[in-house]
Amino acid sequence: GAGVSQTPSNKVTEKGKYVELRCDPISGHTALYWYRQSLGQGPEFLIYFQGTGAADDSGLPNDRFFAVRPEGSVSTLKIQRTERGDSAVYLCASSTTSVGQETQYFGPGTRLLVL
Template sequence: GAGVSQTPSNKVTEKGKYVELRCDPISGHTALYWYRQSLGQGPEFLIYFQGTGAADDSGLPNDRFFAVRPEGSVSTLKIQRTERGDSAVYLCASSPGTAGNEQFFGPGTRLTVL
């Protein structure tokens, strides 16, 4: 079946602009995660959804970052007033939800803030 998809694959924006990154998880997966991967580093946890609710948003770096999952499927990561330091690959992953299940990752969105 279809895997996790993310759109756009690349996003170039100017400092101060607003961006939205979309994630379509695997159908039926109740858990959805966002990670951020900077160049030369491993992914860093941002936020976790179980169903529609953000159960753990402890990884969001500041209040410019926000994510939603209104119907328990598609999720959108929103970044306000982008800064050059926000440039990274944003990864989305989904899993069946139970602890111990592996996460299935999307290809990522490469965000470049000029």
């Protein structure tokens, strides 16, 4: 079956611009996660959705970052006034939330480069 997909696969933008990154989770997965992975680091938690609501957004670095999941499926991560330090691979993952079944399935990521 189809896995988690993310678009675009690569995004180059200029400092100060606005970007949107999209994630299509596995059908039926109620949980959706966004992570940021910088070079040589592990995935850094940004936000977790349970259905349409953000259950935990404690990882968002500042108010330039925002994410939505209006219909409980596709999610969009939005970054305003991008900075060079935002350059990273942004990963999306989805899972069920049944205890013991919470394996996360990751997408291929969006590589963001802010010039």
